[in-house]
Amino acid sequence: MEPYTIRRVIMFGIDVCRIKWSTWFILFIVPIIFYCIWIRSLFVRLVNALPGPKQFPLLGNLLELSVDYDEFLRILTSDWVRKYGSIYRAWFTVHPVIFIASPELLEPILGSHSLISKPKEYQLLKAFIGNSLALITGDRWKNRRRLLTPAFHVQHVNSFVNIFNEKSVDTARQMEHALDVRDELDVFPIVTQCALDILCESSIGRKTRSQEEKDLYFQNLHKVQMVFMERLVKPWLGIDWLFQLTNLGCLNKHYVAAARSFTDAVIRDRREWLETQDDIVNHEEHLYQSRERPALLDILLKASEDGEMISEDDIKDEVNLFMVAGHETTAITLSMCLYLIAKHPEQQKLVMQELRQVFDDSTRPCSVHDLGQLRYLECCLKETLRLYTPVPFIMRYLTEDVQTGFEIFIHTIEIHMLN
Numbered sequence: 438m439e440p441y442t443i444r445r446v447i448m449f450g451i452d453v454c455r456i457k458w459s460t461w462f463i464l465f466i467v468p469i470i471f472y473c474i475w476i477r478s479l480f481v482r483l484v485n486a487l488p489g490p491k492q493f494p495l496l497g498n499l500l501e502l503s504v505d506y507d508e509f510l511r512i513l514t515s516d517w518v519r520k521y522g523s524i525y526r527a528w529f530t531v532h533p534v535i536f537i538a539s540p541e542l543l544e545p546i547l548g549s550h551s552l553i554s555k556p557k558e559y560q561l562l563k564a565f566i567g568n569s570l571a572l573i574t575g576d577r578w579k580n581r582r583r584l585l586t587p588a589f590h591v592q593h594v595n596s597f598v599n600i601f602n603e604k605s606v607d608t609a610r611q612m613e614h615a616l617d618v619r620d621e622l623d624v625f626p627i628v629t630q631c632a633l634d635i636l637c638e639s640s641i642g643r644k645t646r647s648q649e650e651k652d653l654y655f656q657n658l659h660k661v662q663m664v665f666m667e668r669l670v671k672p673w674l675g676i677d678w679l680f681q682l683t684n685l686g687c688l689n690k691h692y693v694a695a696a697r698s699f700t701d702a703v704i705r706d707r708r709e710w711l712e713t714q715d716d717i718v719n720h721e722e723h724l725y726q727s728r729e730r731p732a733l734l735d736i737l738l739k740a741s742e743d744g745e746m747i748s749e750d751d752i753k754d755e756v757n758l759f760m761v762a763g764h765e766t767t768a769i770t771l772s773m774c775l776y777l778i779a780k781h782p783e784q785q786k787l788v789m790q791e792l793r794q795v796f797d798d799s800t801r802p803c804s805v806h807d808l809g810q811l812r813y814l815e816c817c818l819k820e821t822l823r824l825y826t827p828v829p830f831i832m833r834y835l836t837e838d839v840q841t842g843f844e845i846f847i848h849t850i851e852i853h854m855l856n
């Protein structure tokens with residue numbers, strides 16, 4: 438091999454000096470020209486008309502945001518809101534994101550029937566939740582919502598009150614045992630297990646699989662969520678083919694496959710069981726009244742039997758979405774509510790007073806009627822949601838111009854929002 442001289446520079450195995458000037462032009466000069474034109478475009482000027490942190494060419498604000506997930510959220514949802522106000526912009530390389538933290542500005546977006554497209558960031562969970570509600574849009578989303586809404590009908594949810602009671606009593610016992618040996622208690626893991634059990638039994642069926650299998654499923658699900666957060670703060674991991682080449686990509690594939698194989702087994706079990714219950718399946722009223730029958734999965738399986746537009750994969754995707762969306766949100770809310778009640782003895786007294794009024798000193802199970810009487814407790818839960826919202830942000834991909842209540846006209850295609 439010839440020795441390198443100052444005139445022969447080899448980069449990635451390419452003899453740089455032999456590259457013609459026209460190739461250089463295409464490789465570097467053309468992108469620079471495009472960048473210069475783009476940076477002066479109306480689109481960029483309008484985005485930059487909003488306040489926001491100073492950005493670097495091409496990198497945007499990535500350097501400031503190259504931190505861990507908690508710090509990333511703190512900067513976006515707290516530091517920058519204080520600094521730039523209730524609407525500001527940031528650049529993730531050449532991808533602008535508009536952050537909105539004011540109800541008046543959000544109203545025309547969240548109140549719209551047409552602005553329902555999800556942003557590309559949600560696609561990071563695609564391998565796991567596929568074509569579920571969270572990722573689909575337009576008529577497909579509307580039809581799916583119509584299909585699943587009965588699962589959340591209050592009467593139907595009320596039919597699970599026995600499961601709520603059973604799991605809550607188990608949880609209270611676990612807390613009591615833990616407090617027998619120490620004064621402090623991290624309630625989050627205990628409450629999370631409770632939320633998972635309730636979700637599992639009310640969505641996919643009672644005693645469907647062993648506790649070990651369920652635990653493993655939720656461990657994998659948690660890892661999938663962790664990978665999602667990692668990809669969110671490292672935008673280069675958002676490039677799918679690049680991500681697949683990384684170690685994290687391989688691990689993610691393994692977690693997703695393991696979690697999805699659990700869902701496959703659950704659906705198979707349930708379908709087999711339903712086949713043995715043909716007479717029940719054929720009667721709609723049983724589907725919505727039977728206490729033994731889980732809401733979500735049965736509705737999906739019935740829809741696929743009726744030949745509606747839902748495939749086997751769609752069913753798996755929806756089940757996985759409900760598991761991801763349903764357990765941590767409720768566990769965080771309950772944990773923070775317990776924390777707030779512990780921190781505010783006056784309010785704690787009022788909660789206890791209300792419980793005594795409704796239950797006296799009885800240890801009978803809580804009924805649907807009792808739940809309606811616990812008004813103060815409900816206010817505490819709502820205040821918890823206001824103070825410690827478990828979903829720190831949601832996003833939308835705007836496909837049309839939006840005029841907001843503050844006469845700000847955002848003339849852009851890509852607008853996301855943070856709350």
Ligand code: HEM
Pocket residue numbers: 570571572582636758759762763764766767770827828831832
């Ligand atoms: C305190 C509890 C909860 C909170 C704070 C919460 C919050 C939210 C928020 C803010 C969204 C909107 C996301 C977006 O538009 O981008 C959402 C969507 C969703 N949540 Fe929840 N959630 C909770 C409990 C649950 C539970 C228990 C389930 C399931 C049993 C669930 C299932 C879903 C589903 C399927 C979606 C997607 C809906 C769609 O895109 O049409 N959530 N949730």
